[in-house]
Structure formats: C-alpha cells, structure tokens
Amino acid sequence: MxxxxxxxxxxxxxxxxxxxxxxxxxxxxxxxxxxxxxxxxxxxxxxxxxxxxxxxxxxxxxxxxxxxxxxxxxxxxxxxxxxxxxxxxxxxxxxxxxxxxxxxxxxxxxxxxxxxxxxxxxxxxxxxxxxxxxxxxxxxxxxxxxxxxxxxxxxxxxxxxxxxxCAVTTGFGAVINDAAVRAGDAIGIMGVGGVGINAIQAARLAGAETIIALDTNIGKAELARANGATHFINAADRDGLEQVRALTSGRGVDHMVECTGHPAAMSAAYAMTRPAGNVVIVGIAPKGTDLAVPAIGFPGSKKRIIGSIYGGGVPERDITKILALYRAGRLAxxxxxxxxxxxxxxxxxxxxxxxxxxxxxxxxxx
Ligand SMILES: [Zn+2]
Ligand SMILES: [Zn+2]
Known part of the structure; x- marks a missing residue:
C-alpha cells in the first residue's frame, strides 16, 4: 500500500x-x-x-x-x-x-x-x-x-x-461528559480549532446560555459565531479576564474548555472559571511543560481541573450518539x-x- x-x-x-x-x-x-x-x-x-x-x-x-x-x-x-x-x-x-x-x-x-x-x-x-x-x-x-x-x-x-x-468526539465529550454543562450555564471555549468548534456546538446543544469563544486569531470570530458562540474574545487581549467577567455577572464562567495545549492558555482558562467551576483541559501541551495555577487560592476556589481525552466518556457510545445527532440535523x-x-x-x-x-x-x- x-x-x-x-x-x-x-x-x-x-x-x-x-x-x-x-x-x-x-x-x-x-x-x-x-x-x-x-x-x-x-x-x-x-x-x-x-x-x-x-x-x-x-x-x-x-x-x-x-x-x-x-x-x-x-x-x-x-x-x-x-x-x-x-x-x-x-x-x-x-x-x-x-x-x-x-x-x-x-x-x-x-x-x-x-x-x-x-x-x-x-x-x-x-x-x-x-x-x-x-x-x-x-x-x-x-x-x-x-x-x-x-x-x-x-x-x-x-x-x-x-x-x-477524533475532533468532533473530543470537543463534544469535553462539554457533555467532562464539563457536564447544564441549560443556562456560561461556558468559555479556548481555541476555535477542530476540537473547539465542536465544543461550541455541544455547548449550544446542551443549552448553555453564554458561550464565549476565545482565540488569538480574530479571523475566527465569525466561524465561532456560526457554530453557536454568543461572544468572541481575542485571547491575546490583556484584559481577556475582565471581558469574561463582564459577561458573567463578575464571576467568571461556570466551565472553561481549553483546547489549545498552551500552558499559558490553561492558566488563563483557570482564572476565567468561577469558584466551584470546571476547568476542562483538552489541549495537549508540549512535553516538559507544567500547568501553573495559584496554589494559595486553590483550596478556597473549589475549582475542579479535569483532564479530558477523547471526550472523556465511552468513545463508541459517543460516536454513535454524535452520528445520530448529525443525521437529525442537530450537529453541523x-x-x-x-x-x-x-x-x-x-x-x-x-x-x-x-x-x-x-x-x-x-x-x-x-
Ligand atoms: Zn486527533
Ligand atoms: Zn482495558
């Protein structure tokens, strides 16, 4: 061959x-x-x-x-x-x-x-x-x-x-299985790539009210909106955290899904998540790097940092579910x-x- x-x-x-x-x-x-x-x-x-x-x-x-x-x-x-x-x-x-x-x-x-x-x-x-x-x-x-x-x-x-x-199941499952988004929730998706687009679509399907897409490429804003994002933030903006808080009653989002694999983006995702919220890490970081979060505030934050691979569930079950949603016209x-x-x-x-x-x-x- x-x-x-x-x-x-x-x-x-x-x-x-x-x-x-x-x-x-x-x-x-x-x-x-x-x-x-x-x-x-x-x-x-x-x-x-x-x-x-x-x-x-x-x-x-x-x-x-x-x-x-x-x-x-x-x-x-x-x-x-x-x-x-x-x-x-x-x-x-x-x-x-x-x-x-x-x-x-x-x-x-x-x-x-x-x-x-x-x-x-x-x-x-x-x-x-x-x-x-x-x-x-x-x-x-x-x-x-x-x-x-x-x-x-x-x-x-x-x-x-x-x-x-890969991409669809990974993004879909990060939202549905690992973040377990509920109707009315606010969610941020860091990285509008192959996985991020599907995380955005899954958040919309799950009934999230506020879906904030973040990417350093502002050319992706339209793509993010077409897939269900309600807001787009340039992840390179120095006041990204303030922008997220302004959209979420000052608290931060209920869930962040990090799809870029950049350790700095992971730390930013942690900061943008409200206390007791979920930080779902999907992106694969380069070898030898660490995920840095402020240690002193971690216990009191009650935040959960969740590693997510292949959608975090049962891939065969999820793939079957996703294809049924696709055939029903509910996933683009x-x-x-x-x-x-x-x-x-x-x-x-x-x-x-x-x-x-x-x-x-x-x-x-x-
Ligand atoms: Zn892949
Ligand atoms: Zn086994």
Missing part, C-alpha cells in the same frame, strides 16, 4: 510503498477512505511528543472493512467503520472502572507502536514501521484491533465519519470540512494546520 512514513522530525514525510501483514486474531484490515489531519498528528510529526520512529501517523479516519482476522465477530468485510484511536480491551482495571480511554492494554500497545500483542503489521519483515494510536490512517490500509472498529450507516459520508473519529459537521486532498499533499496539510486553517483538511483515497 501507499503510506506517508515519518522517518525524521526534521523533514517532510515520504509517500512510500509499505507492505501490510494480514490481520491476526481479533484484528481487522480496513481500507481507509478518508482521514482528517489533526493537531495531535502535527505535534507528533514535529517531534513535540516522545514518539519513536519510523511511524505512520494519522488517527482520525473512516473506511471499509477489507478482511478480518480469526475470532472477529464485531464487523465483516464490506462494513463501513469509523476507527477509534483508543480501542479498549474491556477487561482491565480501567475498562472495568468505566474509563475505557485509559485501557491498560491499549496504553501498552500505543506506547509499543504495535497492536494488542505489541507487534506491528506495517513495514517489511525485520524493519517494522510503528502504528500510531492503533490507527495509522495516512495510508491506504490499516490493521486495527477489532474493538477499534465502530460500524456506521451507509449514508454517513466518509469525510464526516473521519472527523467524528459538513461545514467543518475544508480542502479535500490526496495523500501526496499530506505535508502541505500539516503546514496549513500550523498556519491556522479554518476548516479541517481531509485526505481522501480514491
């Missing part, structure tokens, strides 16, 4: 011919039809995380089941699927404790760059290429654990399904799709993301 292989953080990925091994027990071979280009891919490709190489990135994807390994009962060839980048085992401590995104078996696989047994199906024998989050969708084919396949209806476009594989997902390109342009797509492109670039495979 053709795949974009990351061999160095210093240069663009090459499109290479990569051998793919057959799916083993409880694994599925999926033909990728569409994949988004997400900020987490960018962080990994630019060397901001601790990923080992070589690696095929890409984790926001949808496709068609091509072949199944032994013991697979969840899907069959021809099924259309969204791929989960946090498939889970169902049996470990965290799976039993209702935190499937913290699955120990997945965690081990992801850090090994392999699948459940720690080995890779990608690359020639003796020179394996690492899987990325058990997906690796910058490629024509992917071998994934059975539990990473979530069946979708045939009328959902693959590009939309791909978005739901088509408008989030920007350029549609082929795999050969993947390096350009990463540059556009760095430049703050307004909508998601989707790589499609003919």
């Amino acid at each position: 053709r795949a974009a292989v990351l061999r160095s953080f210093e240069r663009d990925m090459d499109i290479e011919d990569v051998p793919v091994a057959d799916p083993r027990d409880r694994e599925v071979l999926v033909r990728i039809m569409a994949t988004g280009v997400c900020a987490s891919d960018l962080s990994t490709i630019r060397g901001k995380t601790s990923a080992a190489l070589p690696l095929i990135p890409g984790h926001e994807a949808a496709g068609i089941v091509e072949r199944v390994g032994s013991g697979v009962s969840k899907v069959q060839p021809g099924d259309r699927v969204v791929l989960s980048w946090a498939p889970n085992c169902g049996h470990c401590f965290y799976c039993q404790d209702s935190h499937p995104t913290l699955c120990d078996v997945y965690g081990g696989a992801a850090s090994s760059g392999g699948l459940w047994d720690g080995t890779s199906r990608l690359g020639p024998i003796g020179a394996p290429i690492r899987h990325y989050s058990c997906v690796s969708s910058f490629a024509e084919l992917a071998v994934v654990p059975e539990t990473g396949c979530i069946k979708i209806d045939p009328d959902v476009p693959f590009a939309v399904a791909a978005l739901v594989g 997902l088509d408008s989030q799709i920007g350029k549609r390109i082929g795999l050969a342009q993947v390096n350009d797509a990463l540059k556009w993301l760095e430049q703050g492109v307004q909508a998601r670039t989707i790589i499609e495979f003919a």
Whole structure:
C-alpha cells in the first residue's frame, strides 16, 4: 500500500510503498477512505511528543472493512467503520472502572507502536514501521484491533465519519461528559480549532446560555459565531479576564474548555472559571511543560481541573450518539470540512494546520 512514513522530525514525510501483514486474531484490515489531519498528528510529526520512529501517523479516519482476522465477530468485510484511536480491551482495571480511554492494554500497545500483542503489521519483515494510536490512517490500509472498529450507516459520508473519529468526539465529550454543562450555564471555549468548534456546538446543544469563544486569531470570530458562540474574545487581549467577567455577572464562567495545549492558555482558562467551576483541559501541551495555577487560592476556589481525552466518556457510545445527532440535523459537521486532498499533499496539510486553517483538511483515497 501507499503510506506517508515519518522517518525524521526534521523533514517532510515520504509517500512510500509499505507492505501490510494480514490481520491476526481479533484484528481487522480496513481500507481507509478518508482521514482528517489533526493537531495531535502535527505535534507528533514535529517531534513535540516522545514518539519513536519510523511511524505512520494519522488517527482520525473512516473506511471499509477489507478482511478480518480469526475470532472477529464485531464487523465483516464490506462494513463501513469509523476507527477509534483508543480501542479498549474491556477487561482491565480501567475498562472495568468505566474509563475505557485509559485501557491498560491499549496504553501498552500505543506506547509499543504495535497492536494488542505489541507487534506491528506495517513495514517489511525485520524493519517494522510503528502504528500510531492503533490507527495509522495516512495510508491506504490499516490493521486495527477489532474493538477499534465502530460500524456506521451507509449514508454517513466518509469525510464526516473521519472527523467524528477524533475532533468532533473530543470537543463534544469535553462539554457533555467532562464539563457536564447544564441549560443556562456560561461556558468559555479556548481555541476555535477542530476540537473547539465542536465544543461550541455541544455547548449550544446542551443549552448553555453564554458561550464565549476565545482565540488569538480574530479571523475566527465569525466561524465561532456560526457554530453557536454568543461572544468572541481575542485571547491575546490583556484584559481577556475582565471581558469574561463582564459577561458573567463578575464571576467568571461556570466551565472553561481549553483546547489549545498552551500552558499559558490553561492558566488563563483557570482564572476565567468561577469558584466551584470546571476547568476542562483538552489541549495537549508540549512535553516538559507544567500547568501553573495559584496554589494559595486553590483550596478556597473549589475549582475542579479535569483532564479530558477523547471526550472523556465511552468513545463508541459517543460516536454513535454524535452520528445520530448529525443525521437529525442537530450537529453541523459538513461545514467543518475544508480542502479535500490526496495523500501526496499530506505535508502541505500539516503546514496549513500550523498556519491556522479554518476548516479541517481531509485526505481522501480514491
Ligand atoms: Zn486527533
Ligand atoms: Zn482495558
């Protein structure tokens, strides 16, 4: 198959011919039809995380089941699927404790760059290429654990399904599961990107009265409003905190959802949240950085700082819920799709993301 292989953080990925091994027990071979280009891919490709190489990135994807390994009962060839980048085992401590995104078996696989047994199906024998989050969708084919396949209806476009594989579910779940926004609440969303737009839409669905979008790019104000924001604040303004308080009876918002991954933005999000409010941290910060909040006031603030990954709930349940809302016309997902390109342009797509492109670039495979 053709795949974009990351061999160095210093240069663009090459499109290479990569051998793919057959799916083993409880694994599925999926033909990728569409994949988004997400900020987490960018962080990994630019060397901001601790990923080992070589690696095929890409984790926001949808496709068609091509072949199944032994013991697979969840899907069959021809099924259309969204791929989960946090498939889970169902049996470990965290799976039993209702935190499937913290699955120990997945965690081990992801850090090994392999699948459940720690080995890779990608690359020639003796020179394996690492899987990325058990997906690796910058490629024509992917071998994934059975539990990473979530069946979708045939009328959902693959590009939309791909978005739901990461950005939509992450932003939606941060608001619905982790912040647990109630009707009438005030919420701030820091960062109007792929995740932030979906957090804004979820806040509107949940009935938030005041939805404040913040971004240092004021060109995103219109986009934020089109998705449901009631206010927009330039996050670079020195009086951003005062502006938030002025909109919330002087208190601060009930919830902040931080989507940028900048530690300074996380501290600002904390300050903008009212006492006893929720600070939901979604953005992935560069390695080696700390989240700083004033220690002296923390106990008395009764604020809750919540780490949120993949929407904080049960991804398969949430993805199914989100696609039902989309089909009912209650979540606007088509408008989030920007350029549609082929795999050969993947390096350009990463540059556009760095430049703050307004909508998601989707790589499609003919
Ligand atoms: Zn992502
Ligand atoms: Zn598990």
